[in-house]
Amino acid sequence: MKLVFFALLLMATVVLAQQPTAQQTGVLRLRVRVKADDAAPLKGLSRKRFFLIPGTLEQNRTLVTGIEQQPLTTRDCYYKQRHASAQLINWLQEGDCESVYCRSIENEFVTGPKAVPEFANAFAAHHTEFGNDVIALQWLTNYLSPDLRDGFYKDRERLLQTLLQQTGMIQSVMTDQKGSAYFTDLGPGTYVISNVIPAELGQTLVTWNCEVQIKPEDLATEKPYLISNRKDKTVKCVGIEKPKPTCAAD
Amino acid sequence: MTRIKRKTALFFLFLICVRPCLSAADYSKFSHSTPKHQAACNTCHKFPAKDWTRISSFPDITDYPSHDACVSCHRPQFFRSARPPICSVCHSKTSPRDEVRYAFRNPAAKLQFAIEFPHDKHQDAIAMLRFAHPPQGYNNCTICHGPRTAMFKAAPTDHGSCFNCHWKSQEPVAANCNGCHKLASTPYVLVEPARISAKFIHDGGGEKKQHVAECTTCHINITKSASLRGLKPDVPITACTECHNKDGLRQDLSKELIAIDKNRSFTCVYCHAEKVGSLDPPASHYLIAQRPPLKRRDIK
Numbered sequence: 038m039k040l041v042f043f044a045l046l047l048m049a050t051v052v053l054a055q056q057p058t059a060q061q062t063g064v065l066r067l068r069v070r071v072k073a074d075d076a077a078p079l080k081g082l083s084r085k086r087f088f089l090i091p092g093t094l095e096q097n098r099t100l101v102t103g104i105e106q107q108p109l110t111t112r113d114c115y116y117k118q119r120h121a122s123a124q125l126i127n128w129l130q131e132g133d134c135e136s137v138y139c140r141s142i143e144n145e146f147v148t149g150p151k152a153v154p155e156f157a158n159a160f161a162a163h164h165t166e167f168g169n170d171v172i173a174l175q176w177l178t179n180y181l182s183p184d185l186r187d188g189f190y191k192d193r194e195r196l197l198q199t200l201l202q203q204t205g206m207i208q209s210v211m212t213d214q215k216g217s218a219y220f221t222d223l224g225p226g227t228y229v230i231s232n233v234i235p236a237e238l239g240q241t242l243v244t245w246n247c248e249v250q251i252k253p254e255d256l257a258t259e260k261p262y263l264i265s266n267r268k269d270k271t272v273k274c275v276g277i278e279k280p281k282p283t284c285a286a287d
Numbered sequence: 288m289t290r291i292k293r294k295t296a297l298f299f300l301f302l303i304c305v306r307p308c309l310s311a312a313d314y315s316k317f318s319h320s321t322p323k324h325q326a327a328c329n330t331c332h333k334f335p336a337k338d339w340t341r342i343s344s345f346p347d348i349t350d351y352p353s354h355d356a357c358v359s360c361h362r363p364q365f366f367r368s369a370r371p372p373i374c375s376v377c378h379s380k381t382s383p384r385d386e387v388r389y390a391f392r393n394p395a396a397k398l399q400f401a402i403e404f405p406h407d408k409h410q411d412a413i414a415m416l417r418f419a420h421p422p423q424g425y426n427n428c429t430i431c432h433g434p435r436t437a438m439f440k441a442a443p444t445d446h447g448s449c450f451n452c453h454w455k456s457q458e459p460v461a462a463n464c465n466g467c468h469k470l471a472s473t474p475y476v477l478v479e480p481a482r483i484s485a486k487f488i489h490d491g492g493g494e495k496k497q498h499v500a501e502c503t504t505c506h507i508n509i510t511k512s513a514s515l516r517g518l519k520p521d522v523p524i525t526a527c528t529e530c531h532n533k534d535g536l537r538q539d540l541s542k543e544l545i546a547i548d549k550n551r552s553f554t555c556v557y558c559h560a561e562k563v564g565s566l567d568p569p570a571s572h573y574l575i576a577q578r579p580p581l582k583r584r585d586i587k
Contacts, residue, residue, distance in 0.1 A: 064523070086410065086510075132425065138452065141424040172345050179454040186457060211410050211503065211510035219507040219523070258574060259525055 062222045063256040065089070065249065067230060068263045069216040070272075073239035079267070081216020084133075085236050087245075088201070089208040089220045090229040094248045097229050101246045103200050104233055105277070111237055112189060114284035119184040124153040136190050137178050144174060155185055193234055200233055219259075223251050230264070230274070238266065240281055247274030314364045315372040319399045319470055323360065328464040331356035335461075346454070346461075347446050350391050351377040397474035403467055406512040428502040437488050480520050484527070485560040497530060527558065528575045541576045544568060551586040 069082040090097055110118070112135055116126050132140045146153050147160045159180035163173040178186055207228075210218040220230075227250050235242035243266045251260065264274045318324065333353075335346035342349040357373065358365055364373040374381040377388045389395070428440070431448040435441035443449070450461055459466020492498035503510055505526040512518055524540075532540040539557050546553040547568065555564035570580040 084410070138426060141426055143424060167346065175451050176345075176454050178452055179450075179456055181456075183456065209407070209511055210507070213503040214501045215504070217504070218510075221508060221521075221523075257570065259523075 061256040062224060063251050064259045065220040065223060065230075065251065066259050066261050067210075067212070067218045067220065068261065069212055069218075069245075070263065070265045071216075071236075071238055071243065071276075072265075072267050077239070079265070081212065081214065082236060082238075083212055083214045083216055085232060086209055086211045086234075087218055088206055088231050088233050089223075090201075090204050090206055090231060091226065092205075092229065093227045094229055094246060097204065097246075100200060100204055101229070101231075104231060104244060104246060107196065107200065109235060109242065109282065110192070111242075111281050111284065114282075115189045115192065116185070117284055119182075119188065121185055122154045124151075125155050125185065128153050135193075136187055137181060137185065138187075142174065142177050147174065147177070155181055197233055223256075225251050225253050225256065227251075230262070232276075235279070236276075237281065238278075241266075241278045242281055243276040243278050245274060245276040249273070313372070314361070315375045317376045320472075325470075329462060332464070343445075345447055345450060347450070348391075351388055398476070399471060399474065400468035401471040401475045402515060403469055404515050406509050406518075408513075410510055434489070437490065438485065439482065440489065480518075482560075483520075483563055484522070484558040485563070486556075486558050487527075492530075524569075524571045524575055531557075532575055540572060544572065544576050544578065547581075547583065548586060551583040 067087060069085065069087070070079050071082045072079050090100065094101060112129065113126055116129065128140075128146060129135070129137075134140055142156055145151050147156050156177060159177045160173050162180040163176055164170065167173065208220050210220060212218045220228075227248060230245065230247045230249055232243075232245050235244045245264050247262075247264055249262055262274075263272050264276065265272045266276045266278055268275050331352035332348050334348055336342075336349040339346050339349045354365075361373055365371055367373075369383075370381040372381070378385065379387050379389050430451070431443045432440040446461065449467070453459060453466075454461050487498070489498055490496060505522045506520060507523060507526070508519075508521040528540055531537050543553070543555045543557055547555075552565075554561055555568065558564075567582050568580075573580040
């Protein structure tokens with residue numbers, strides 16, 4: 038009986054010893070600092086989504102080529118082509134918003150000199166249905182046309198899906214107000230950081246496709262990684278800038 | 288032999304008698320998972336409820352389905368006795384003379400649906416610090432997560448914040464319940480996130496209110512989260528120690544690690560409540576203090 042007990046104890050010890058230990062992972066702190074033009078100050082690129090794709094640039098050559106050669110409709114062009122009013126385009130530009138969900142729609146944008154015609158119409162449509170000013174303002178986006186409401190976002194989402202369908206995309210995060218974003222739970226290896234959809238910056242479009250290595254010594258810590266559209270000794274990767282394409286609606 | 292046959296016969300007789308009791312449906316409980324209850328939601332739930340203005344500040348489903356929704360199949364159960372059990376699904380008193388119903392939804396009933404919310408798809412509404420550039424009011428997490436206590440934010444408890452955008456046109460629309468509510472195989476239990484740094488105050492940070500920042504500055508994984516499953520508040524220690532353990536500024540973390548060196552029973556109280564503060568500090572804390580990790584039991 039004792040022998041059986043010791044045999045079981047030995048087996049349990051061996052099995053436990055063979056259990057893989059929790060794998061250590063690393064964190065990459067991405068900082069994106071940009072200049073809209075040479076005279077503009079360097080500032081964080083906020084609210085832009087970045088992707089971490091496993092593999093080297095060479096291994097992701099098809100994707101990188103696809104990103105660099107994609108035809109892109111700029112935000113203003115998209116809304117102009119959908120016959121958005123100048124006031125709506127201006128309202129989006131003011132807040133650097135890609136969609137109407139970015140800013141709260143205050144009463145001054147429904148009536149008065151700053152009114153956006155699309156907002157005024159949506160407000161009126163809701164008011165007709167429920168006769169409640171407060172809800173009509175809060176729920177206003179429900180009464181906008183799909184193109185103006187989320188068409189731009191959906192176009193971009195389709196583009197992303199087309200470009201990334203062949204990749205083993207592992208993470209996507211959005212930069213905060215200061216242009217920082219974190220990729221967490223990373224194993225050692227080589228990755229490509231890309232914004233996939235070029236960022237609109239002043240009169241240019243900026244694309245980053247940056248190769249970054251996570252080494253075993255980077256694990257259990259936070260590896261800083263600064264990218265920009267301007268060269269600097271602290272900048273690890275400089276984005277490729279292209280002039281914004283002309284808009285067919287101009 | 289005869290005795291065994293008699294026993295077998297008695298056993299089968301028992302089964303015959305007991306079976307109806309075992310299989311009889313309990314009409315006092317309503318389950319959405321019953322196959323015949325899985326028709327389109329608006330078969331029973333009319334949207335918005337006829338008298339929503341009486342209960343809600345916005346159009347919503349504010350009451351139980353009308354009797355028609357049940358009677359079409361359950362007429363026999365409705366007229367079974369003076370106090371039919373089926374009435375007790377909605378009514379607090381099972382009497383034909385009393386119409387009083389439980390609050391909708393009945394807070395005592397178990398949740399039959401899980402909730403899905405992809406934070407990553409709501410990127411335009413979750414990031415920007417409100418009033419970062421006055422007078423523009425950017426949307427951000429506070430649309431849904433209002434203050435609950437000084438320490439923690441609340442999670443949405445009604446459809447109000449959803450319908451701001453998803454009332455109609457923008458899928459999943461209000462009438463498409465299934466877009467967010469997924470029938471769960473077992474009762475869905477809302478799990479409160481484990482609070483690690485119970486003393487953190489969202490609106491704190493001294494006179495300058497340094498804690499008032501864009502939510503994603505500290506909640507670093509929220510913009511990549513496609514589901515509520517397994518979602519954690521996810522604030523790395525570095526989000527705190529950028530101010531709270533910086534040379535020439537503050538050494539709140541290092542000071543408490545030193546206190547543990549001197550007294551292994553020391554409870555870390557600057558950020559943590561007693562339960563968490565008496566555990567071994569994780570390796571990440573020692574890493575910030577540029578020290579090798581220690582276990583309390585190894586300190587003499």
